[in-house]
Amino acid sequence: MRRTAYKIDEESGSPFMTVWAPNAPYGSMPFADDGIFTERLDEVRLESLVLRPTVILDVPGTERYEITGEDIQRAVEKADYREGDDVLVRTGWGSKSRAFEMGPSYVLDGPGWSYDACVEMSEAMRAHKSAILMTHAPLIMTARYQGWSWSAGAEQLVPRPKPWPSIEASERLLDSPEPGPNQVRRPTLPPEAGKGGYKELLNSTLAICKCLVEASEIRANRVRMIILPLVVRNGGAAPCRFIAVEE
Template identity: 25%
Template sequence: MKPTTINLTRPISTESAAGTLFPWEAPYRTEDIATLQYNGANLFHITMGSGSATRLLGPAFGSPSGATIDQLPPARLVNRDAIVVPLAAEAGGEIGEEQVRAALAAADLRRGDAVVLMTGWGDDPGRHDADAYYLDSPYLSLPAAETLADLLGRNDTDLVLTDCVYLDRPGGEYARTEWTALQPWLRPAFPSDAARTYLAHYRPDKVQRDWAATLALTAQIWTVLGLVGCGALGWRRIRLTLAPLNVQGVGEVPCTVVAQLPGDEGAAARPVFTPGAPS
């Protein structure tokens, strides 16, 4: 059977709440530079944060000596063998250490496999623009993230992907209550003076609490967050190709992720969501 290709990347949209809920995220915006009607060509000025939509995080996210995105060899981005690992998770639910251990133990995990942690959170396109999609995402506990890093490291796995929007509880303990809980007009998006002032007081002691799971996992494993449409995979073994923006010197960038399914055997009877028609 002809392989099926599915785009697992959440579209970047001006309608999305992404970039408006946390002080370190900038919303996606476009402004006309030239228009087809007036100039004969459409050109745009685009601004967005590094965490817009589906994105790749590397060791430089939390370490000054960690590898940056542009240092990830291209061979590790293309046609990767991967295993899909289902994880039951509710809205706002914490995924624990034992749940991660059990899920990996039950998977057909082979040495060097990339791992897709599938909760189903990104399978409903109707909620991708809503605040709740970001604020109520399932997340990993710190022990779960540490265990995941340890088990995948032993397996020579260097890449994990998930449809969770964040690895930690969105906003953590501090930013969620000190910033996100405010009325929208009291927390204008970065680069507002208010966001800059908050971040000036958002020091490492708070970051290490709010981002504990993220820092623990990305220090060792390249990590993709915010996949969509994983319910359409159906198969447990797939191939993945990643296309991160080739930005120098950073630890997080938007990233396109495409899955190739080997045939229709084992496919979901009704894929929950795929953001584009399979090729």
């Protein structure tokens, strides 16, 4: 399910994130040259997304919890993780009822990934030749880190005042220099915002899928996952449906 600004949209799914090619037309994401996958969204064959073997990793996921590298390491060691598996990291947080009850706080107060967790998961996926990462958590990285990246600063504004961005902010962007290839225009984050590991994950995966719901209903430790993204030409992200088939 995809979280919008005010609700969970039942007509779509979690963002389906692909690793863009270095010559992507927008060139706005900080990918390294050692990325494993380079397909854009419309280049991923639909038949390759049907009944994919997937291992489930269970990690803590209470309110505002930061998933650690040790959490990922323990979950990997405990799971029946086989070469070529996709990965579903389940926190127990994601549910439609909780999302509707909490509104925007569902994402901001939910569990997030620390930098060490991103790096640990990236290394495990490379070692197992995994392609797709799915997570029950509403965010990759923490709300504190992404809040700064979203220009909310230390004071997160929920809901954001309209118009957003403001006229003044839009004019300032027009006067700002354009970012170079594979660079992102973003504010300078203070140390207390922490460090993000999104780049490490993107360079090790075909796709990152976040904000899944109802994964706690899965009883098996392994499933076959059907992944149905909206095809966006030259795109890097799209709403997506996920269907877990228990073996």
